[in-house]
């Protein structure tokens with residue numbers, strides 16, 4: 248039986264297009280110090296550090312964990328790097344949680360970041376491969392055809408994507424850390440934004456952000472801090488190959504399996520009813536209805552109906568991305584951890600203006616690569 | 632100063648492996664070569680030499696025609712570094728006839744607004760003296776004008 252694991256400190260930087268006031272070490276330290284302050288601890292209290300970010304080529308800094316050890320108080324302590332593309336922030340938190348659940352450490356600091364302004368992620372995602380076609384499509388070019396397939400398969404009307412784009416940006420207005428604060432966002436503004444990867448418009452895609460997220464995880468006998476802990480009720484990772492015959496790219500098997508595992512651990516049979524909110528990695532608006540189905544919040548083909556009904560809005564019965572989500576802030580490596588962190592903030596009652604009233608159980612979700620890496624946890628205010 | 636460009640380059644030798652070498656040599660001759668899995672019978676192109684589902688080598692080469700269908704697509708309308716094609720252009724998933732997996736292909740000779748899921752296409756190859764062991768041997772895919780494949784026939788490839 249695994250030891251109980253609690254989130255006792257959370258910290259994030261302001262998420263911005265360019266954080267020119269800090270270096271990468273400064274950025275990760277800012278998030279780490281906030282997480283430590285939340286837990287009422289210092290670096291001296293930490294046993295080990297687990298760090299994650301998107302592929303090194305995004306900033307062109309190889310193995311950055313080595314040079315970031317000093318900024319994170321990890322000199323002479325165990326430190327570990329996690330690599331799972333865009334899902335890495337979630338996987339990193341899970342690796343840290345495993346170090347607690349396995350009894351190896353009592354307090355682990357986990358950090359994830361991206362400094363997109365130091366880099367060109369679009370370039371890093373589109374480097375020509377040897378002997379390949381000179382056809383590059385960019386970040387959204389990989390996902391847009393699968394979105395088109397979802398629309399065809401489900402018969403969802405066009406306006407669903409715009410609804411998600413508006414909903415998440417309105418939520419972001421309540422989150423002081425969010426990158427995009429679009430005061431005037433509405434359906435018309437989304438519809439009139441430039442078409443980037445038809446059927447995806449500019450305002451249906453995530454921004455490029457700088458930012459970091461950090462959490463302090465602790466064993467039951469090492470809980471500290473003013474806020475009650477968020478207890479980990481279940482955690483799971485799954486992956487599948489990017490390419491295999493018969494692969495369902497709209498509703499990937501690995502995502503369904505990962506959700507089933509985490510729900511089983513957390514005793515969840517009906518996620519829409521049993522969870523109070525979810526922070527789900529939605530970098531393009533249409534991934535809300537797609538993941539609603541993949542994560543079992545509704546039967547296949549009906550995700551868009553849930554979105555359309557308002558169920559996933561902040562005042563709906565199952566709010567998704569109360570923080571504004573990835574659509575409002577995308578420091579790639581940190582984006583997954585922010586979902587996990589926001590889920591923890593909600594059940595700790597510390598989400599401020601975007602707090603879902605009475606949230607006691609929440610899902611944090613991340614995915615990455617070509618929809619091939621999945622990481623999820625369920626956290627709750629009750630001890631499991 | 633916030634950013635410093637440091638132009639550097641790296642030379643390397645790329646070894647594609649046995650299965651991909653057969654695929655690339657086929658392209659140099661203006662034809663598509665895939666491989667069949669002995670367990671599930673699915674035809675992979677380009678094959679990486681094993682079936683990801685069954686975990687067995689795919690030894691049998693399969694010659695495939697240069698015709699197929701567009702399963703799904705997007706219209707790329709965003710400029711970015713390294714882009715070699717003028718926007719807007721169609722990045723499509725092309726499923727060759729007889730293959731069980733699609734790959735990304737450029738669609739031309741049709742306005743972007745007229746492209747359809749299920750549209751029949753054929754490869755347009757570079758001139759014979761320009762053929763090489765690279766997917767750049769295929770200039771693009773063009774519509775054949777044949778009737779669209781019904782959605783049900785390619786639904787499982789999405």
Ligand SMILES: [Zn+2]
Nearest residue numbers: 668671682685
């Ligand atoms: Zn097979």
